[in-house]
Amino acid sequence: KAGVTQTPRYLIKTRGQQVTLSCSPISGHRSVSWYQQTPGQGLQFLFEYFSETQRNKGNFPGRFSGRQFSNSRSEMNVSTLELGDSALYLCASSLAGGLFSGANVLTFGAGSRLTVL
Amino acid sequence: DQQVKQNSPSLSVQEGRISILNCDYTNSMFDYFLWYKKYPAEGPTFLISISSIKDKNEDGRFTVFLNKSAKHLSLHIVPSQPGDSAVYFCAASAIGSSGSARQLTFGSGTQLTVLP
Numbered sequence: 250k251a252g253v254t255q256t257p258r259y260l261i262k263t264r265g266q267q268v269t270l271s272c273s274p275i276s277g278h279r280s281v282s283w284y285q286q287t288p289g290q291g292l293q294f295l296f297e298y299f300s301e302t303q304r305n306k307g308n309f310p311g312r313f314s315g316r317q318f319s320n321s322r323s324e325m326n327v328s329t330l331e332l333g334d335s336a337l338y339l340c341a342s343s344l345a346g347g348l349f350s351g352a353n354v355l356t357f358g359a360g361s362r363l364t365v366l
Numbered sequence: 367d368q369q370v371k372q373n374s375p376s377l378s379v380q381e382g383r384i385s386i387l388n389c390d391y392t393n394s395m396f397d398y399f400l401w402y403k404k405y406p407a408e409g410p411t412f413l414i415s416i417s418s419i420k421d422k423n424e425d426g427r428f429t430v431f432l433n434k435s436a437k438h439l440s441l442h443i444v445p446s447q448p449g450d451s452a453v454y455f456c457a458a459s460a461i462g463s464s465g466s467a468r469q470l471t472f473g474s475g476t477q478l479t480v481l482p
Contacts (some may be wrong), residue, residue, distance in 0.1 A: 291475050292410070292455065292473065305469045323427050339409055339410070354412045355412065
């Protein structure tokens, strides 16, 4: 079956602009999580959605937002981009969240590489 | 404040030898631990996990050890193969701050290079 699909794979924006990233989870997965990866910082948790509701949120400013649609597809938006927002944004899906292991393993997409100039 | 720390950004080992990747955590609420592997231009993939009620879990060449008193876990790869060269992330799971769902907290990763 198809994996987690993220679009676009690469994009370049300038400071002050906004960006929307898209994530299509594995069919049947209802939980979608977003992470930011920067060098030396690992994967920083942004938020998790389940059945169109945000269940968990990391420590990011309000410029970072997301949503989930009824088909479990998710989008994240970053407004008023800053240079420090340059990163790889990873989306991951799982059946229902939880321990993220066994049958409920967290499966990642390849990411969207955002460069802010 | 990083709750999950991987203090070695890189590690090189010879093919056939043991690779030991280390991870320390500070949050005593973590009760489930996982390792992910990431190749360039791909997303991380799940490798192995361990519950806090255990101190060891094996899966083929991969073994994870958990020392709760030291808040330390390690991943052993024996024997190491060139295809194991990747970034390895350790992650810990706890109930999220909202109380309604779990979330994963990742370390900063260790680049493993297995030399042929």
